[in-house]
Amino acid sequence: MTLKIGIIGTGVMGGDHARRVATGVSGARVVAVSDPDTGRAERVAGAAGGARVHADGLALVGDAEVEAVLVASPPDTHEAYALACVAAGKPVLCEKPLAPTAGACLRVVEAEAAAGGGRLVQVGFMRRYDEGYLAVKAALDGGLLGRPLLVHCVHRNAGVGPGFTGGTIILDSVVHEIDAARWLLGQEIAAATVLAPRRSALAPEGLDDPQLVLLETGAGVLVDVEIFVSCQYGYDVRCEVVGERGTVSLPEPAEALVRRQGLRARRVSGDWRRRFAGAYRGELQAWVDGAARGGIAGPSAWDGYAATAAAQACMAAVDARRRTTVELAPRPGLYA
């Protein structure tokens, strides 16, 4: 009755997931972890109450006690772990992006579809579990706003760590808006354009920051995304969908209102972990419940593939300085 989970990758995301399993999710416990940094792995294993430590992620997938796998290792390792899980018939929750290239994602899609065992892969697009995003989707699906025409998005981070590149901005950050737009609209991204205003003097060297990403869906909805990863003031995510008869906006997080010294002010989240704490918990519980029930229903490998394909188009659009189209493989029936 308790799902036995293995976690591959015990960095920030993996460690957070382990903590959530222990403190906010029903029906699961962590029995194994792996990480090239074994010290880190052992600390997370200890905090989880004595999980086994594997030196290697594939060995963890092969661990007979492990019933389901949570992949939080670097993106370029995701494909191999996801494929191993599919081969082993074990449910897997893979952090976004599913893989850094559309080709790698597609191999996971094809493997899962070919395996014939139904859906095993869930991709970590946790915003789909945020109550605000769910309310936006409910408003759209309720039909009172008419057909959606435009989506305005803002995605800001106070700052980013070293090693963050233009590609990281797209694959790590904008990929959330790509998935959110696909999910909210029920449409695929068909083309992308990226515009850069003058750089912030406070942006990390070599980074064009902020940028304005313009996505077009097949049905002609236009999605604009301001991405700004060194905005200084905090973590800020906004989204407004404009329909023919009205609009719906993601709520700003509920924060206490302090009136003091001539201001009425609310705190802005410092990072995404606080902002989306509820979404991460909901994502994990849904995956645990699905794995226990034998039916994963969250963001699929196909969603992971389509999002990476759109992200790659954005990166190509940056390089080519012009509009770039997205070409998707046929969608297997598994993801209909």
Next chain:
Amino acid sequence: MTLKIGIIGTGVMGGDHARRVATGVSGARVVAVSDPDTGRAERVAGAAGGARVHADGLALVGDAEVEAVLVASPPDTHEAYALACVAAGKPVLCEKPLAPTAGACLRVVEAEAAAGGGRLVQVGFMRRYDEGYLAVKAALDGGLLGRPLLVHCVHRNAGVGPGFTGGTIILDSVVHEIDAARWLLGQEIAAATVLAPRRSALAPEGLDDPQLVLLETGAGVLVDVEIFVSCQYGYDVRCEVVGERGTVSLPEPAEALVRRQGLRARRVSGDWRRRFAGAYRGELQAWVDGAARGGIAGPSAWDGYAATAAAQACMAAVDARRRTTVELAPRPGLYA
């Protein structure tokens, strides 16, 4: 490693708690339930994956497999169950009010203090786990607002079921504000006055609704509470603490903003279950973690006693139509 819980009372609150154990709390499962309505008990037991059904709450407390007890039966039964849990040395989460009279509450306090086994009783004042209330408390404790002087509270329900009386309004509804004020201020309620404006024509027959409850703390902070249980439009809880240098207000829940037909509008929660869903989850997780660790730290039996004593003063103030003081027994060291 998994706490085995028994639930006494499988009505709305008990059923919700059972569902939360199964779907949003780590480290616990429901192994037994009891309810005079055995059909209801069996449905909750079944949904919990096959818990045992006891015809009697005391038998449930005595069930050797039950490690901790959740009491969600009618208030006048709480005392007996709480005392039984204390006698059995089992942690108990008792829904508010701890008991309907200060005397009954005090017996629980004294029994727990006398037992010498540390704290076992947590009272279901879940607002202390609401992120908004926590932020209000953090702002106060941060010291930037100066000493608190006034607290303004609003507590509105769209409507109430049959059988709701003036006493229910105080014991069931205002008791939340009483506890919140005590907790936010770190002060006891010393006196109460209740004023009634003209009745709403939509209030249930025989009920003075709305009312304005005025609480005074020993240190002279004045707390006003509008209680209105038939406000028609939804469930609405507000709180502003006024300090010498500024104020802090409970945030309204984050709801999507819909612009449509000449309005920009957000939904108001229909009831307390949706409004405080996160708080209930946090309360339960904290209690499970405390029980597993052997140290209950949430709202105490003393809190339950002091809140009921203040509520009784409010009821006396209604009857006498004047200010009524609250007399508390000495506080045992256990609750220092």
Next chain:
Amino acid sequence: MTLKIGIIGTGVMGGDHARRVATGVSGARVVAVSDPDTGRAERVAGAAGGARVHADGLALVGDAEVEAVLVASPPDTHEAYALACVAAGKPVLCEKPLAPTAGACLRVVEAEAAAGGGRLVQVGFMRRYDEGYLAVKAALDGGLLGRPLLVHCVHRNAGVGPGFTGGTIILDSVVHEIDAARWLLGQEIAAATVLAPRRSALAPEGLDDPQLVLLETGAGVLVDVEIFVSCQYGYDVRCEVVGERGTVSLPEPAEALVRRQGLRARRVSGDWRRRFAGAYRGELQAWVDGAARGGIAGPSAWDGYAATAAAQACMAAVDARRRTTVELAPRPGLYA
């Protein structure tokens, strides 16, 4: 076609009114001023483009060129000027309070009613011209909220000048809420109670600040007013009217939202002049238009009388430490 105005009292309020006549009101100009401080009077006269300076307010009323009089001198001088204007048949805009005692106000009421020339006196309850208050009134009068039952008011000043007393707090500050409640509800105040929490350590010496004023209307509506004249953080006025089917709240002023350094913040007005600038302009234009048309329609001498009578009841309630009733003289037909 241009109304020739005389201003008695060229302090803050009188100076502001003179400036508004010159820079934001159609159809009027200032032709005469008076003030015991003749230097101040001459500066205002000069700024108004060369108005005549009278050493004495009654002389100003008697100035044949002066067609209408604006009284902004200290409250205890209002009665004499208002009576002189009534006797002279000249429209007068008298700052609030109309007079410091109900008796003085009543003499103005009776003089105006006896004169038989229709309404000449408008009292400076400028909030009735604030767009926010007008929207609150429109919502109430629209009927969708049901009968009003409660009104919650907050009235805070950052701080007050020297010489501010407990009586000033009522007559100068709370009188605005008294008038607003009367106007919004269309009901007279019948009783008042005043409660004091512990004092703010930052309140001026000798001043009980903040206080909670409780007003009851004849029909049983309960109005609570937090008055806090040394709240430090700014000027803040709030009002929510609770009806049987819903509530309406005064909007907070539209201020730009700045996101910076971990906060999203809006400015709070420093004082009432900025907060109610639009209301003062609207008040003055309405009075000028009414005077030009021969029909004053704003807050009447009766409103001034009833507000001062309620304010006096509040002051008596402070002294007596208990609920005090308000007795009003019969209302002359002129104010039906």
Next chain:
Amino acid sequence: MTLKIGIIGTGVMGGDHARRVATGVSGARVVAVSDPDTGRAERVAGAAGGARVHADGLALVGDAEVEAVLVASPPDTHEAYALACVAAGKPVLCEKPLAPTAGACLRVVEAEAAAGGGRLVQVGFMRRYDEGYLAVKAALDGGLLGRPLLVHCVHRNAGVGPGFTGGTIILDSVVHEIDAARWLLGQEIAAATVLAPRRSALAPEGLDDPQLVLLETGAGVLVDVEIFVSCQYGYDVRCEVVGERGTVSLPEPAEALVRRQGLRARRVSGDWRRRFAGAYRGELQAWVDGAARGGIAGPSAWDGYAATAAAQACMAAVDARRRTTVELAPRPGLYA
């Protein structure tokens, strides 16, 4: 001391201006009007208290009593009237756009500069007088937000009348955002791109609506403008400027908050007249004061020229379906 104004064009805008002169502006009155629709002209003249009616705008400019002219006739007539005013040395407030083509605007600029009498022309970009926009500008100029990088704008109308074309959308509506961006940033627009999502089924036939207009300033700030003239739900204008250290957003208008039937809702303005009533008054008062003082200081003929030039680039970008640059003539010293 009272400025004698003539109004050319007595449609909606001219009629509103006439009413404002009579009811909310100091120091001016309307002495003459003209309109091809003489019935309409006579009604406005009558309401203004007996102004003279000229059949022809040029005759009105030549009327010796007319000291200053307000041009509210169709855009293609503006140039002739503005030139006549400049030739006559009379201050003129010309509704936006200054003229429908950059060439026509430039002739006004050159005439005014050549006349050597200082600035006479003010263009009706009233948003510069809106308190919200002024606060946005103050925040930017205060320097705490760092250099601006991006501006996000929304401009929505519930619907538009017959005869509205794609060109009207740009010249009549987007021109406001063009001027606001130029003014807020202190930079000229250098290039424009226009993108169209799928059309709203509720848009007037033949109109691409909504559209996303992308403006680039010479210094590299990127301004995106959603223009949607048939959004159904109301008139809605928003603006957020993103700086290196923070952002500032235009406040939404202060509207009463009504809680009712499960919603907390605020009204959205139905049209621009209500939304910008204060701005129109401020604009007119500033122009009257400037004219009386002999120094017009509001939006200049150069602003009108630069805005129309940018608007023309937008229209060319729509036709060519690609980015189009803006070429401006040298700026005369008069507008330095």
